Amino acid sequence: MPSFELRVLETPDLESAADLHRAAFAPLGERGWTRQEMAELIASPGVSGVVLLTASEAAGFALCRVAVDEAELLTIAVDAAQRRRGAGRALLAAVIERVRAAGATTLFLEVGADNPAALALYNQNDFHTVGRRAGYYARGAGPAADALVMRRTLMPGG
Numbered sequence: 001m002p003s004f005e006l007r008v009l010e011t012p013d014l015e016s017a018a019d020l021h022r023a024a025f026a027p028l029g030e031r032g033w034t035r036q037e038m039a040e041l042i043a044s045p046g047v048s049g050v051v052l053l054t055a056s057e058a059a060g061f062a063l064c065r066v067a068v069d070e071a072e073l074l075t076i077a078v079d080a081a082q083r084r085r086g087a088g089r090a091l092l093a094a095v096i097e098r099v100r101a102a103g104a105t106t107l108f109l110e111v112g113a114d115n116p117a118a119l120a121l122y123n124q125n126d127f128h129t130v131g132r133r134a135g136y137y138a139r140g141a142g143p144a145a146d147a148l149v150m151r152r153t154l155m156p157g158g
């Protein structure tokens, strides 16, 4: 990615984040989260986000939750036109830095077993599968997809 800026996601970013979420998850057969749903989410305890900007436009974002020493990646999405340029990796790194600074020692996430791009991103970043929820994600007319639960430890040097 030529040049981008990462910063904490704030309320004015929610409109763009909802647009990015809808566009990113529709091809997976999932309904995107609305601006209102995200506003409620980031108002809940321990939830925050990061946004990645290119030329002042939001090109990706991620939301996470920290509860004591455990954190969860709630979602991550990159504009389709900006993919495979390191934005997803940069957002994930920013989330890891953020939750680690907040005291988390473990980061969990859930990902569709039918989502090779996300699985490759997580495998490349030291996440390991620790569980599977059968038929967790409805996929429109097609069969539901399993969710893989993945974990990465965030211990110093980990």
Ligand SMILES: CC(C)(COP(=O)(O)OP(=O)(O)OC[C@H]1O[C@@H](n2cnc3c(N)ncnc32)[C@H](O)[C@@H]1OP(=O)(O)O)[C@@H](O)C(=O)NCCC(=O)NCCS
Pocket (backbone or CB within 6 Å): 024, 025, 075, 076, 077, 078, 079, 082, 083, 084, 085, 086, 087, 088, 089, 090, 110, 111, 112, 115, 116, 117, 118, 120, 121, 122, 124
């Ligand atoms: C998953 C997603 C966030 C990745 O964003 P991205 O900006 O394209 O990711 P990056 O360019 O940082 O890629 C980092 C690594 O992830 C892997 N990767 C990303 N997209 C991939 C793809 N389409 N196929 C295979 N591997 C892929 C590669 O290992 C890549 O490293 P490389 O480019 O050096 O080979 C993006 O595809 C997306 O928004 N998808 C739709 C929403 C989604 O599935 N979110 C995750 C739900 S759990």
